[in-house]
Amino acid sequence: MTATPRTALTIAGSDSGGGAGIQADLRTFFACGVHGLTALTAVTVQNSVGVSGFTEIPPDVVAAQIAAVAGDMGVNAAKTGMLATADIITAVAAAVDAADIGRDRRIPFVVDPVAASMHGDSLLRAEALEAIRTELLPRATLVAPNLDEVWLLTGIEVRTAADSRKAAEALLEFGPRWVLVKGGHADGDSRCVDLLSDGTHLVAFDGPRYDTPHTHGGGDTLASAITAHLAKGLGVPDAVAAGKKFIERCVAESYALGAGVGPVSPFWRLRPDATPSRG
Ligand code: PLP
DSSP states (O other), rough: OOOOOOOOEEEEEEEETTHHHHHHHHHHHTTTTTEEEEEEEEEEEEEEEEEEEEEEEHHHHHHHHHHHHHTTTOOSSSEOOOOOHHHHHHHHHHHHHHBSSTTTBOOOOOEEEOOOTTTTTBBBBTHHHHHHHIGGGGOEEOOOOOHHHHHHHHHOOOOHHHHHHHHHHHHTTTTSEEEEEEEEEESEEEEEEEEEESSSOEEEEEEOOOOOSSTTHHHHHHHHHHHHHHTOOOOHHEEEEEEEHHHHHHHHHHHOOOOSSOOOGGGGGGTTTOGGGGO
């Protein structure tokens, strides 16, 4: 027997292709050294070419999964991915409150406001966007939207660094403690700048933009890596910095699988030369 590891809970959908969703979250938690707990919200039918459909899990079953693991095993940090419907979002909001997960509560809560796959296939029923704004964002320790999600949530189209700042301010109005606007542009396309803000502090994370078509699961993997580092006790800016280092390496080592978009890969983390300090 060894010491009990920290735990991270993902509240998310299944990707049958194994590149995104709960599958990406679990392998990221594993690679970051925390025990992964899951509350499954939906089962998608998808491969590298797209999502052909999904079936959601009944909201009371989603809530019961959260309560079951939180009550027995304990949760050190939690994240959401695909939530599919407004009813699931309402059930998740009540369940995380009961488990003391969320902004200004004991357990940090990362919200990845997943709306669609990179192929443009919907992962969220249209009426559920308002529930993300009103029920999820006020509970978030950190919300981490990509540029499409920023546009859906705020109507702001991010093209410049000034747009990213404006989007962060608009998202903070919904009540999260921190906002990470992912993938903004500084000057041109060769860098990928993520902007972190709590309204007082503004941190720009500037990294390379890798030239690969295989980035499936990238958003999930970043949010999970941040969540894993929060579970290990880091504060939000340090957890984002560690998560960003982790995802850069995963994107650099992504691979082709199937006829379409291949997944980002945390496998590098399992090599003997990969040191924990790499994030
Ligand atoms: N499928 C599931 C279950 C997801 O949660 C997500 C993203 O969060 C996706 C697919 C889409 O991933 P990507 O946009 O990286 O293709």
